[in-house]
Amino acid sequence: MSAWLFDLGNTRLKFARGKVASDIGEVGSLDHHAGADFSELPDEVRGDIAWVSAVASPAVRAALLAVLGPRFARISFARTLPRCGGMQIAYAVPARLGVDRFLSLLAARSAGDAVLVCGVGTALTLDLLDASGLHRGGRIAPSPTLMRESLHARARQLPLDGGTYAEFADDTIDALASGCEGAALALIQRSRDEAARLLGAMPRLWLHGGGAPALQARIHDAESKPRLVLEGLARYAALGDASSPDLAR
Template identity: 30%
Template sequence: MLLAVDAGNTNLVFAMVDETRTIRARWRIATDARRTADQYAVWLHQLLELEGFTRADVDAVIVATVVPRALHNLEVLSEKYFHVTPMIAGSATAPYGITLDVDEPGSVGADRALNAIAAHDRYPGDLILIDFGTATTFDVVDGDGAYKGGIIAPGINLSLDALVAAAAKLPRIAIEAPADTSVIGRTTEAQMLTGIYWGYIAMIEGLVSRLKAEIGRPVTVVATGGLATLFDQHTSAFDAIEPDLTIQGLALLAQKARP
């Protein structure tokens, strides 16, 4: 079975994926580049057992990371505790196999390339991919599966943290869908939620509209990331939601890369 590891700026996701590319289990831990392979192993060993797996069930490991400092300890984890050499997404061991049609292909994050691979495998034609992570990214993929570029905006939690940090009297609030569609808040907390939530809805709809106009062809909009379902309650901008798009991309990449 494949152990797929997606190391993002905020969280690392570990997933057990079977030969049909079905995710059998997944776990999330806060990203910390100082965490050692031994620490990962202790944590992961207990979670594997809780789901009925053992370390011996893992016969391949693939890693994608946008945090270079985290890579070494993940490689040691794979070698020392699973006895396999990990495939690294985007390297010679697991090349993307898609065209990165941008001015600086080397700067494209692994997660964005993997999202493009997975979405192109599932949906025909031109695509707009929206990933709600540490940053909110909008990526454009053409009908041939080539990555054409996109947009990077601050993530919603990052924006909220900056607002609270810069304004001494503003409280920390939870991100949630408003109870109604009114944009006139009558308390400080309601006004903050309106600004964050409906502000992001307006950004999503506005940028998707501009991207569609620039592409000039029918487009499927696919959203991923934990907050996608939250925004889907009050916008029709998304055609599909794929919560595990990056892991799906890793599974597809590993399937092509393995002998």
């Protein structure tokens, strides 16, 4: 069976062939925006089934469906489950845990260790998974990029991007970069410290998302996992969740 995986985030679509986490093909990506039609999706992206993780708006999701519909016999959207693949989430209402966070945790379960999963996209998310597969909960905060956008929206004289990180900057643009990145780094470190207190040992730190590389450069033992949501989606697909909502063609 020919399968493709799709991770539809708030600003980017990632896609790859395959449904086995250890055998995901090359990852492609497209930036999208309001009114996106995904017309640039390569023609080779077609097959028997499309597995989709979607956190974007309904309009963007509908635009993707319009492109995938003629290309796939079946389209299946992943959904957050209370238990899956030896992993149990902390949320009492599963639908309140974003499917991208759920799939990232599902991928982290394969490590067999305690992992603090940090996603750096529009938001900065942190989720703690212990070695037994129990999700201990998490945090959501603005990412450094969103912090800069919010400051610029309120005070146009503050640059939207640019600047160099410094512990004590001597220029406004550098101070902005340092403050916004530093806030994220501080939240990550506090979360790691509290996780170590809770579990009795420091968990591994996995970073993913478009803003992850900038933070990883300042955390010496962080592990880069740029395909984490797709890997979790591949594991979800391999587990064969028969109850996930499908659109049969």
